[in-house]
Amino acid sequence: MSTPPPPPTPPIPPTxxxxxxxxxxxxxxxxxxxxxxxxxAFDAVYRRALRDLGLTxxxxxxxxxxxxxxPLPVKxxxxxxxxxSGTLSPLLKRLEGAGxxxxxxxxxxxxxxxxxPTEAGAxxxxxxxxxxxQITEATGLSLAExxxxxxxxxxxxxxxxxxxxxx
Amino acid sequence: MSTPPPPPTPPIPPTxxxxxxxxxxxxxxxxxxxxxxxxxAFDAVYRRALRDLGLTxxxxxxxxxxxxxxPLPVKxxxxxxxxxSGTLSPLLKRLEGAGxxxxxxxxxxxxxxxxxPTEAGAxxxxxxxxxxxQITEATGLSLAExxxxxxxxxxxxxxxxxxxxxx
DNA sequence: CACAATCAAGTTGTGCACAACTTAATGGCG
DNA sequence: CGCCATTAAGTTGTGCACAACTTGATTGTG
Numbered sequence: 001m002s003t004p005p006p007p008p009t010p011p012i013p014p015t016x017x018x019x020x021x022x023x024x025x026x027x028x029x030x031x032x033x034x035x036x037x038x039x040x041a042f043d044a045v046y047r048r049a050l051r052d053l054g055l056t057x058x059x060x061x062x063x064x065x066x067x068x069x070x071p072l073p074v075k076x077x078x079x080x081x082x083x084x085s086g087t088l089s090p091l092l093k094r095l096e097g098a099g100x101x102x103x104x105x106x107x108x109x110x111x112x113x114x115x116x117p118t119e120a121g122a123x124x125x126x127x128x129x130x131x132x133x134q135i136t137e138a139t140g141l142s143l144a145e146x147x148x149x150x151x152x153x154x155x156x157x158x159x160x161x162x163x164x165x166x167x
Numbered sequence: 168m169s170t171p172p173p174p175p176t177p178p179i180p181p182t183x184x185x186x187x188x189x190x191x192x193x194x195x196x197x198x199x200x201x202x203x204x205x206x207x208a209f210d211a212v213y214r215r216a217l218r219d220l221g222l223t224x225x226x227x228x229x230x231x232x233x234x235x236x237x238p239l240p241v242k243x244x245x246x247x248x249x250x251x252s253g254t255l256s257p258l259l260k261r262l263e264g265a266g267x268x269x270x271x272x273x274x275x276x277x278x279x280x281x282x283x284p285t286e287a288g289a290x291x292x293x294x295x296x297x298x299x300x301q302i303t304e305a306t307g308l309s310l311a312e313x314x315x316x317x318x319x320x321x322x323x324x325x326x327x328x329x330x331x332x333x334x
Numbered sequence: 335c336a337c338a339a340t341c342a343a344g345t346t347g348t349g350c351a352c353a354a355c356t357t358a359a360t361g362g363c364g
Numbered sequence: 365c366g367c368c369a370t371t372a373a374g375t376t377g378t379g380c381a382c383a384a385c386t387t388g389a390t391t392g393t394g
Binding site: 031048141 | 197198199200201202203204205206207208209211212213215216224228248249301302304305306307308313314316317318319320321322323324326327328329330331334
């Protein structure tokens with residue numbers, strides 16, 4: 001290894017008051033560092049929780065959607081997960097290589113490719129049962145807090161999307 | 168571990184309340200999707216804000232640290248940013264190729280490499296002045312809300328790190 | 335009907351992130 | 365002193381994410 005795995009030294013002062021416009025730089029730094037770090041920390045926890053199942057975190061998200069919604073065209077999968085074909089195509093190819101999904105071109109619309117869990121893919125669902133609990137426990141948050149956080153983040157994402165469209 | 172009182176908690180979620188353990192799966196899905204999506208949305212906004220400067224978001228974070236702290240060895244940079252040499256080495260090589268930093272091996276400790284902004288790198292700082300404001304505005308949040316969010320995320324990251332170490 | 339615009343997937347190229355490994359310098363301890 | 369564990373940085377390989385592009389099917393409009 002090259003650097004400490006979890007020796008987090010968040011560059012954040014103990015109690016920085018939210019204040020004047022001059023604080024923008026510092027606050028911007030804080031929130032972007034914090035979100036970036038949180039996202040990577042989440043990834044790390046999922047990686048460990050999923051490693052025995054042979055799934056990466058994004059692959060797990062794909063399987064979750066397929067388990068809940070059933071077979072979907074790549075397009076819809078991308079809408080659900082906010083991912084484009086440039087990301088999904090190779091990811092799905094790997095899932096197919098692992099025998100977890102099948103891809104079949106739609107007869108109705110030859111452009112569309114339906115992604116469907118295989119038997120093995122469906123069977124894997126049971127083995128993921130302990131994962132959500134592991135994750136929620138790892139957050140150290142109550143269910144109410146998790147729910148609140150998810151809600152805030154969803155709203156934040158909507159604002160950011162809107163702003164990105166204007167840039 | 169229970170976290171301190173969920174601060175103001177101004178916005179009550181428009182979605183159903185958190186409930187029993189049976190809700191874990193759904194909540195886990197919500198929060199992991201939400202955090203993943205928020206992180207990517209943030210990246211997208213930064214990407215657009217920084218594109219005329221020729222910086223990626225992680226490169227910008229590196230420059231921010233160097234601007235604030237001055238020349239640092241790769242090791243310390245990695246501690247600040249939670250990144251290891253496997254990520255930093257090629258990133259720094261690109262920054263050096265762009266003429267924004269110089270890397271010089273320490274005479275005192277031949278293992279260590281000091282990263283130092285060049286003139287051009289220091290000059291770039293002014294051009295990034297509008298970025299923090301653009302980002303904070305894109306979030307649609309008040310400074311107090313941003314501060315609160317950053318605090319929560321930092322705590323969350325600490326919990327996740329601790330849990331990851333146990334897995 | 336023809337044909338241009340649109341659309342779904344896939345491909346290519348760049349960059350980030352991390353695990354596992356290598357290399358070289360350092361420091362500690364007998 | 366001599367040797368070995370540790371350390372810093374870099375390298376390699378895998379996978380995700382996205383922009384820009386290609387290919388082939390479909391749709392809409394004259």
